[in-house]
Amino acid sequence: MEAFLSNIDRVVDGFSWTVRLTLISALLSFVLGILLTAMRASPVPLLRGIATVYVEGIRSTPLTLVLLFCGLGLNSALGVALADSVQWDVFWWAVIGLSAYTACFVSESLRAGINTIPLGQVEAARSLGLTFTQNLRLIVLPQALRTVVGPLGSVLIALTKNTTVASVAGLGVQEASREMKLMFDQGVAPVLPTFVGFALGFLILILPTGYFFNWLSKRVAVVR
């Protein structure tokens, strides 16, 4: 245990990358998820089609494949670079892969939320003369979002854990589980305490997230 604790700054550093990956990917996937949802709700068949194909396609692809495509396909094989240093280059590719993947789940949650809004409210907004985007922005999405705060929390938790895939799927991104593996490989501390230590780290990140989203979903719920 002491051997593990004496390496605690490596653990903290690993988790700091996990948090960075999670927060940036969460933000991007949220924005992309809203965009996809808007497209799927739009009256334009082409936009609906593109968004549906995207969501269904990426959602049915294992995250490992998505990240491998970003790392080996786009980054290594095609040589698309996003940053000067390798460390940041793979970091941003991981962010893109995670966001592209997670956005599908954000979008599906939001779509479920939209389905709970009575059609009458949408008609009322229309009859006031609101345009489609105003209707979406002012009436539909605010209520849909409040309804799916809980499910979005689950998506965020899944994303937090999914960051661990980024280091094994060809990208070698710095994050907690990679740090753990390095510590195993280098034999700096016994396996069991190291394992438990990192598992605890994830618990410390994820449990409060879950409680926070539960609290938030009650607080912002729309009474009907």
Add this chain to the structure above:
Amino acid sequence: MTSTPLVVLENVNKHFGDLHVLRDIDLTVNSGEVVVVIGPSGSGKSTLCRTINRLETIDSGVITLDGQPLPAEGRGLARLRSDVGMVFQSFNLFAHKTVLQNVTLGPIKVLKQGKAAAEARAMELLERVRIANQAHKYPAQLSGGQQQRVAIARALAMNPKVILFDEPTSALDPEMVQEVLDVMTDLASEGMTMVVVTHEMGFARRAANRVVFMADGQIVEENTPDEFFTNPRSERAQDFLSKILTH
């Protein structure tokens, strides 16, 4: 009263699948007129009401508002809708917004009024529908009758040329019907142009300039309320009135 045609439907037809819900409808609503549409359920009266602001599309025919044909979609349609108020059977207030926000949303976002001006006007209107003291509550905290009066204030806030009422009292508990009808009667007497789909025969008698009787997607009879209720000409209307007036 002026008799400028405000809403004109010419030869309007609509199908829901095989069902021919509107058959060759011709109807003119003049400015300042209160037209009450009655008829058995399934006669197409709600659908008729909803075509006037294009919540329902039509298959053929022409609908004009103030001489302009209804645009099919886009900003032109949104602009037209802002001129046509709508009050629904199920109120349809925005559940995540307060009463005041429900009333000011259209003026601020569509008419681009300033917030202060929109709120001042909204409070006047809420006063007029006798619910100003509830301005900061959410719709779910109000009774059905109160919600419907807010919905009327929301429609009025757009300064519409005409207000459509689609069975505005049908979802209300009996003791709340009157408070909503009172507000509507006031509006009618103030010269608001109104198209009202309703089963409230008392309101039709009291407030309507004209009664339109529909059955099976057609306008069967049009007359003044006095004439219509005391002396219905068509068999369908006689039959309908005997059913609703005897119990």
